[in-house]
Structures are given as structure tokens and as C-alpha cells.
Amino acid sequence: MEYLSTDKILVIDLATSEIEETALDESLVSEKIGGAGITKYLYDKFQNDDPIVIGTGLLTGTTCPASAIGLITAKSPVTGKLCHCPIIYKVGIEIKFSGYDHIVVKGVSDNPVYLWIHDGVADISDASEIWGKDVWESTDSLRKHVGDDLLQTMIIGKAGENRSDYAQICYNYWSSPDRFGFGKLFGSKKLKGLAFRGMGLIEVADHENFVRRSLEILKEIKTNDFMTKKGIAEIASALGEAGIKEWLEPIVHRHSADYFTPYATNTAVFLDEDPKRVEESKVAEPGVLISDVPALLAFKKLGLSAEDTGRAFKACAKYGIDPAAVAELSGKSSLQEIVDSFDGLSGTVTLKGKGHFSSWCPLKPIFNNFGLSGDAAKDETWWERRQAIALIFGIQPIFSIMCPELSEEKLLELSRIGTELDLTQDILDRVVADLLK
Amino acid sequence: MACEMACSYHRDDGFAFLSACIVAYRAREKRDYFGILLKEEEFLKVARPEGLEVNRIGEAADPNKEADASAKPMLLREGCDLCEDMDDYGPMCIVICPVDAITLE
Numbered sequence: 001m002e003y004l005s006t007d008k009i010l011v012i013d014l015a016t017s018e019i020e021e022t023a024l025d026e027s028l029v030s031e032k033i034g035g036a037g038i039t040k041y042l043y044d045k046f047q048n049d050d051p052i053v054i055g056t057g058l059l060t061g062t063t064c065p066a067s068a069i070g071l072i073t074a075k076s077p078v079t080g081k082l083c084h085c086p087i088i089y090k091v092g093i094e095i096k097f098s099g100y101d102h103i104v105v106k107g108v109s110d111n112p113v114y115l116w117i118h119d120g121v122a123d124i125s126d127a128s129e130i131w132g133k134d135v136w137e138s139t140d141s142l143r144k145h146v147g148d149d150l151l152q153t154m155i156i157g158k159a160g161e162n163r164s165d166y167a168q169i170c171y172n173y174w175s176s177p178d179r180f181g182f183g184k185l186f187g188s189k190k191l192k193g194l195a196f197r198g199m200g201l202i203e204v205a206d207h208e209n210f211v212r213r214s215l216e217i218l219k220e221i222k223t224n225d226f227m228t229k230k231g232i233a234e235i236a237s238a239l240g241e242a243g244i245k246e247w248l249e250p251i252v253h254r255h256s257a258d259y260f261t262p263y264a265t266n267t268a269v270f271l272d273e274d275p276k277r278v279e280e281s282k283v284a285e286p287g288v289l290i291s292d293v294p295a296l297l298a299f300k301k302l303g304l305s306a307e308d309t310g311r312a313f314k315a316c317a318k319y320g321i322d323p324a325a326v327a328e329l330s331g332k333s334s335l336q337e338i339v340d341s342f343d344g345l346s347g348t349v350t351l352k353g354k355g356h357f358s359s360w361c362p363l364k365p366i367f368n369n370f371g372l373s374g375d376a377a378k379d380e381t382w383w384e385r386r387q388a389i390a391l392i393f394g395i396q397p398i399f400s401i402m403c404p405e406l407s408e409e410k411l412l413e414l415s416r417i418g419t420e421l422d423l424t425q426d427i428l429d430r431v432v433a434d435l436l437k
Numbered sequence: 438m439a440c441e442m443a444c445s446y447h448r449d450d451g452f453a454f455l456s457a458c459i460v461a462y463r464a465r466e467k468r469d470y471f472g473i474l475l476k477e478e479e480f481l482k483v484a485r486p487e488g489l490e491v492n493r494i495g496e497a498a499d500p501n502k503e504a505d506a507s508a509k510p511m512l513l514r515e516g517c518d519l520c521e522d523m524d525d526y527g528p529m530c531i532v533i534c535p536v537d538a539i540t541l542e
Contacts, residue, residue, distance in 0.1 A: 061442075061452060062442075062452050063439070063442060063443065063446065063452070063533065065535065090438065090463070093438075097453070097454065136467070149464035149465075149466075150463065150464060172466060173466065173467055199453065199454065199455040200453065201449055201451045201452070201453040201455075202451055202452040202453065203451045203452075204450075204451060204452065207446070207450050207451065211446065212525075215526075215532060215533065218533070218535060221535075222535070227536075253469050254469055254471075256469075256471070257535075259438050259439070260438065260439035260442065260533075260535065261535070262535035262536070268469040270469075278486045278487045279486070279487050280465060280468055280470040281468045281469075281470065283468070284467065284468075285467055285468075286467075286468060286469070287469060289469065
């Protein structure tokens, strides 16, 4: 596959330490488009080895607005369902630029390892020095070891090592959309995580037309009222949570966006530093970055202050445990009790939707209603399809449920321009149907 | 980072980050400290939250300032040419910035 692609799929067998590269066939893109369409195909192909498939969308890391994400496809060790978890922040695009469109990790390692993927090279590395360390220490250690502060990581903490059902794969230092216990899956394979860095070049079939259409779509997006808003509190407020902005505002430091996403879906809060500080903090770990609106609301509902909610998020991110599961199952209402509950957490997390996509992304449209009637069943069908589309093309899922301008037709149009393949609505409908069945 | 992508596109006609002369400064992730670096022929401009810093390339760096490790040193990159060959657009970093954070004076 010559365009919008690295043309490489990586297959790593942790049991034998064998690493194999195969080409991404154009025929596979013609049939499955990309992202979740291809990661599901690869999962099915290697399903006897209980694989973890890491992939990128067809448009990931391009000038298509919000083309920010990669994804993890695997069977949840908790629900037994095939699930797809978005890879957000700046981690998803780094996968593609590190030299691979898709990475299949199969088998079980005898000893703790991490995978170091960089500039088209993959190594299985000894993780004995970081096994036992929390997520933050592990990312710091890997960045120092490689000598690059922009190294991007997918890492488990002690929850994953201890094979907790609520263990979450974290990205760099932060909680992720993993609601599926993929952290437990990593732990059971003795896989501490993956580190990515790359300076690859993605070629485009008709680059001038692709960029021109991207900029036209961006111009349309910028007419939205949501362009005057930022951060997670605005999202929660749009979902009907009264008073959330006033509750959170005193500790907000800054809002940030995933790669080229016009709305800042992440909010950094400062807990041990003045949130209004403009200069670089002298405090090594002044706060935490939050992207999980449902978990934020669940902590608030427990009666936690905004500051204690931030501290709970920070503790969850270090331990590598799903903050939404902690909020739902701990049954505690003080910060210390919540943190103390990590090891003994038990119970069943309420499943939202069909369970294939992460309910980290709110289940209702935000800021725009997409012409929905308010019928719950129809809204859920719309949400499932919208998630599938986002994960096929590599679009930030929260942005996809606020931005009608980023339509299926436009994403297909950019894909055709970028690849010169005849990618049609019929093909997309078949790929979506396969993901939703 | 969209500005990096657009800048690099202007040089490579493909999508990459390596050739960009404008770079999002995001190495202090835990401290949530970010900014923008712009390499010009003679100057390195650093747009920090607290203000703009302009350094002449070749002058000694402040030894008291903490340096970030990176695989892509700024000083090895080409200087900004304001996308002189992009007649339809002008500087690509300005056109593509989704929040209009970059301006030309």
C-alpha cells in the first residue's frame, strides 16, 4: 500500500521472540479501509494466539482534521468481547510515524518485556528494570533510557502486573479510554508496554488536492460555536451536568487537544502548584491530565472535591487502573479510601452500549444534535456507528460526536484522494456492519 | 502539532514532522508546559506561555537552562521561508492552525 500508509504490518511473537514484517496489501485496504476494519481482520487471522492488535486509521496523522488516533483491538479478558480502544493524545500518530500501520502482538513472554518500535525497527527489550514500577516511573525511565523526551508510551502499572480486571493501559502518564481490562491482558503476556518514536514520511496520492480539501473541511468546522469552548468541563456541561465548570475551574491549568483536533478534549489540573502559574512549574509533578468525562462525573457524584478528584485521577494513572471502574465499584467517598481500594476492587462494571467501543466517549452527541430525535435506542445505534467510523479512519472519537462536518462522505472523499482507491459508501457500510455484529 | 505537519508538508509534499522549522515544544509533559519553537535563518524564536524569546543562532546558550533530549535538533533544520512557494495559501502553519494561535506580523 503506497499511500497514507507505511506499507508495513509487524507481527511479534512474545513466546518465541520472533519478529516478522509483512506488507499491507492494497487489496486489504480496498476491502477493509483501515483502522478497526484491518485490526479486526488481523485479530481474526491470529485469534488462536489471543493477539493484541495495535493499529492506525487510514487518515491517522494527516491533514484531515482530528486525524489523531490509533487503536488497540483485542478480546477483553473481562467481558470476553472483541473490543476496540482508542489511542489518544499524541501516541496514536507516533505509531504510524514509527514505521508501522499495524502491530500484532501474540503469545506469552517468559519474562517481562517491552516493545521498542522506532523508525521501522522493532525490538523486544528486557523490562525487568521497569516491571514493578508505576506508569509514571516507567515512562520516565524509558524516555531517559532512549534519550528522547518525546518518546510515546503505552504502559501498564501495578494493576496490570497484578492482573486486576480493572487494569488499564495508560498512555505516557495519563489514563486512557481502556474500559476493557486490556491492562490485565498486557500483564498476562508479561508485556509491560510499548514505546514509539519515529520520523517517517507518509506519502499521499494527490497531495495537493488532499490538503486543499482538508483545509476546506477545517474552515467549515471552524464555523461551529464549540470553537469558542475548551476542555472537559464544557463537555460535561453540554451533557447536562450543572455547576461542573464552576466546580473544576479553580484547579484548571490548561486545556489541550490531541493531534490536530480542533476542540481541546483534555484538561490539565494543577494540584500542587498554583493553577494560574504561567511559567514552567518547578514542581516535578504538579498535576494530572484528564480526558475521561464519565469518570470525572462519577468522582464528583461520590462527593469528592475537584482537587481530590484530580488526586484520584493521578493515583489511578500511576497505578494503571480505570478511574471509572474505581469510581463505580470502590463504594468509597474519601480520597484515601478510594486509593486504598485499588488492590481489593471487585464487582462488575456497568456495560454501556454493545461493549465493543469505549464508553470513555460520552454516549450522547455533544454541542450538536446530529438530527437525532432523542430516542435512546436510535441514539445508541448512532453512537456505535459514529465510534466505528472514527476508529476506521483514525478520528478522535469525542470530536466525532460533536462535529457533523466530519461526515462519512468527507472522510471517504479524503481517503479516495489520498489513496486513489475506489473506497465507496457500500464498502464502508460492510466494514461497519462487520465491526458491529 | 498540525503546524509541524503543515510545515513539513510544504517541504516534503507528504506527511512528516522531520522537516518542520516550527515545532510544538512539548517535552515537559508532566508539568503541562508547552510552547512553539520557530527556526529562522538567523534566529530561533521561542514562544512560551510567559512571552516571546528571540535567540540569535550561534550565541552561547544559557548553561543554567535545562535542555530537553530530542532526536530532532532544531538547529539542523532549514529556516522558515514563510512558505514562499505556497502561492495559494501563504504560511501553512497559519492556515492550518485550528485555533488561530499563529499570526504573521
